[in-house]
Amino acid sequence: MKREVRRKTPEELLLECQAEEAAAKKGHLKIFLGYASGVGKSFRMLDEARRRRERGQDVVVGAIQPKVPPEIEPLLKNLEVIPLKRIDAGAAIDLDALIRRHPLVCFIDGLAYSNPPGLRNPTRWQDVQELLNAGIKVIASINIQYIAELQKDVEAITGKHVTETVPVSFIKSADEIEIVDAPPEEPVERPPDEQAEAHERDQRLSRLRELALVLAADVVDHQLNAYLECHGLKQQFGANERILVCITPRANMQEMMETAQIIAHRFHGELTVAYVNQPNISSEDQTALDARLAIANAAGAHIEILEGEDPADVLLDFARSRGITQLFVGHTQRRGLSRLWGSPIGKLIRDSRGMDVRVFPQ
């Protein structure tokens, strides 16, 4: 099955992408991501406001935190702040005032707030979306604790449940993300009983910090792929480890999955399990295959059923298109060496440029 498609020139693709971007969103969103309060996000962000203002940009602060740390006060003194609108028990950014004022850049310190009832949008990030739609560039800050999809992980670490969250898709839609990283505070001399507590706190913070770094890396990975696609670039950089486990009905699934899972976990990488459909397989093989796919599914791997005549070609094409860095394959002993290089595995090893091939005994 061959399709003839005229490949677009890079210039055409670029124009197309730019148009899509412009249509999808008018304003530009930049996010400062931190892993805890007190790492200096607000300072870094408002210091950027100061620098932009000094360079002559029209800059406005649309939201500040309820408690302003002392090092931020001097920065705020020289910035135009549009205060939050107070409604009954709560407060929200003054959307109408900001849109009327229409600055070049609006700074929002703290993205994860729910609005009091009765307003157009239930949450602040939706207000920010409106600012972006109005063509205002927004620079905002958020802590990792408030990412909706990470709630389970965060709760497991902190034991705390937060109700005000922002979906990760909004974070990924940002044009730029910058992580504000700092190790947990220097340990100070404490009495032994407090020492243990401080140590635990540091461990908790370190786990949050790791989560934040990985999220930032994932957002950057997303941007990299978008950039490459946009510019019609085919290369894969392998900055993220992506494992493809190629299975057959007789694959040594347990060992392959165990190794794949631990490597994916330790590298914060991605795990995909692929099977190339074979015609006329026995019902016995079908049952074995289904059991293996169920294991892959339970392990949380992406599953791909591929079609094509030559399994090795199909797998390699798929692997290249997904930027796979490690290919896991089984090697059937029974058939012996004589079949190895004429077999799909031999071809995989030969043609898998840019990917490691890990051969498992079956």
Add this chain to the structure above:
Amino acid sequence: MGYAAGVGKTYKMLEEAHQLKAAGVDIVIGYFEPHGRQDTIAKSEGLETISRKTIDYRGSTFEEMDTDAILARHPQACVVDEFPHTNIPGSARGKRWEDVQVLLDAGIDVLTTMNIQHLESLNDQVWNISGVRVRETVPDWVVQQADEVVMVDLTPRALLHRLQRGVVYERGKAEQALQKFFRESTLVALRELALRQAAHEVEYRISNVTVQTRKHHKILVLITANPKTAMAIRRAKRIGDFLGAECFAVTVQPSGDLSGLPEVDREAVERHLNFARNLHIETRILEGEDVASAVVDFGRRNQITQIFVTRPRGWSSLPALTRDPVQRIIGLAKDMQIVIVSDREPAAQ
């Protein structure tokens, strides 16, 4: 840790030095590379600086960090810029990171800077991403010794703006830099590598992280004269570090030493063995006529679970005549995983 020149590593480090000084820590600047950047130079003011040492080499004068002077001054903490720097020949030690080890051994705390490009185990990936073969590298175990690794982040767009404004390099040099490391796609990819490495460094330092594994992994790398061996060593070490697995490297020689090899091959094997040792991999020379069976035997006796090899050069479909050990290792190692390490060559730009 940063991902490119100009992201603000030195600035951030000096800022922390000021904070430490304000908190009463006796801190000095041991080495600082201003690169003509005004903000950074301003940040170095108010901190005591140890004068550099001048070294004459081939009729020119070079300046290096004066480790002895820092030791004599013996502050509590010391700022040392550009951790991966190679010292000029004639210096007491070859690398600045070795000078830093001396300071640490003397009980002096050190704050230092480096970019992700200089981490040894990522050398091939960086080559693939940027087309640049970085020569000044720091072994991963040296970085692992650090008590903290902090990511100094800046978006590539902001960095490119800085570069265009002439903040990072003087003009001319900036244009040259724009060609290689400073392509946007390269910067984005390097930044992703740095973020992932920083996450790993954090995880590594969380003491009680344990992932349930039924199998304890142990890695073996096969060393030959093949120039791709360095790639296999780096990859094996990187995977090993992430899995918390021990790593061995072996070469197989009929005589049990390297004397039987032609000079070119002997030098290559020696270089690879040294390279492995510098990365803290234990090395052995195995005696044996048949590479594959010697490797697999060693693997069995030492509970090796994974063997890393380079891609075989030839692809014989006639196994009886096949001489490539990799093909035979796959056939013989019934209880081990075999990893054929990819050639990571620069992506076409």
